[in-house]
Amino acid sequence: MSSDGGGTASILALMIAETRLRQMFEEWCDPADCRAGIELCPGGDPIVRWAHLRQLGLCDELERIADSLPAAVDKIRCLAVANTLVPLLRDIHRYEEQAVFPVFQSMEGCAELRAATIQRLCAEHLEDECFADEVTEALLAIGHGHPVGNAEAIGFMLRGLFETMRRHVAFEREHVMPLLDPQRCKRLS
Numbered sequence: 001m002s003s004d005g006g007g008t009a010s011i012l013a014l015m016i017a018e019t020r021l022r023q024m025f026e027e028w029c030d031p032a033d034c035r036a037g038i039e040l041c042p043g044g045d046p047i048v049r050w051a052h053l054r055q056l057g058l059c060d061e062l063e064r065i066a067d068s069l070p071a072a073v074d075k076i077r078c079l080a081v082a083n084t085l086v087p088l089l090r091d092i093h094r095y096e097e098q099a100v101f102p103v104f105q106s107m108e109g110c111a112e113l114r115a116a117t118i119q120r121l122c123a124e125h126l127e128d129e130c131f132a133d134e135v136t137e138a139l140l141a142i143g144h145g146h147p148v149g150n151a152e153a154i155g156f157m158l159r160g161l162f163e164t165m166r167r168h169v170a171f172e173r174e175h176v177m178p179l180l181d182p183q184r185c186k187r188l189s
């Protein structure tokens with residue numbers, strides 16, 4: 001591709017990512033109607049709170065699929081998760097890396113520790129995206145009616161992904177997002 005073509009492609013990719021983020025925000029519920037959500041999702045950024053809930057929802061879907069292998073697997077569910085998993089993770093990760101982590105890094109004190117935390121979280125994003133690519137391939141095959149070859153191995157792969165995603169989200173919710181919540185900071189000061 002020419003350099004102009006590459007530039008156009010990256011502008012298009014950015015526009016698509018921004019549109020997805022706007023959709024995320026529009027779909028996210030009003031905090032006034034979501035008191036239980038506030039309890040579950042500390043943090044001042046509604047997009048991240050929404051994103052964490054979406055990721056945990058995907059983890060539940062992956063767990064249902066893993067539990068149903070091989071005989072009771074729902075092919076439509078496999079296709080739905082396969083179509084959502086990678087684009088959703090990529091959008092959420094880019095948003096956290098571009099909008100959330102810089103604010104976390106700029107807070108007072110412990111700059112080196114914060115930098116190390118961000119580095120680890122970014123590495124986990126990359127690992128999860130690679131892992132999600134493999135899971136997507138397996139789910140597409142099942143969804144399109146290919147026989148489930150080694151159900152135990154596929155189940156193990158799905159569990160590996162949703163367990164690491166849950167741990168990652170739990171860490172961000174407990175140790176990153178509360179610090180970025182102005183209401184909580186006010187209560188603690």
Ligand SMILES: [Fe+2]
Binds near residue numbers: 093096121168172
């Ligand atoms: Fe993250």
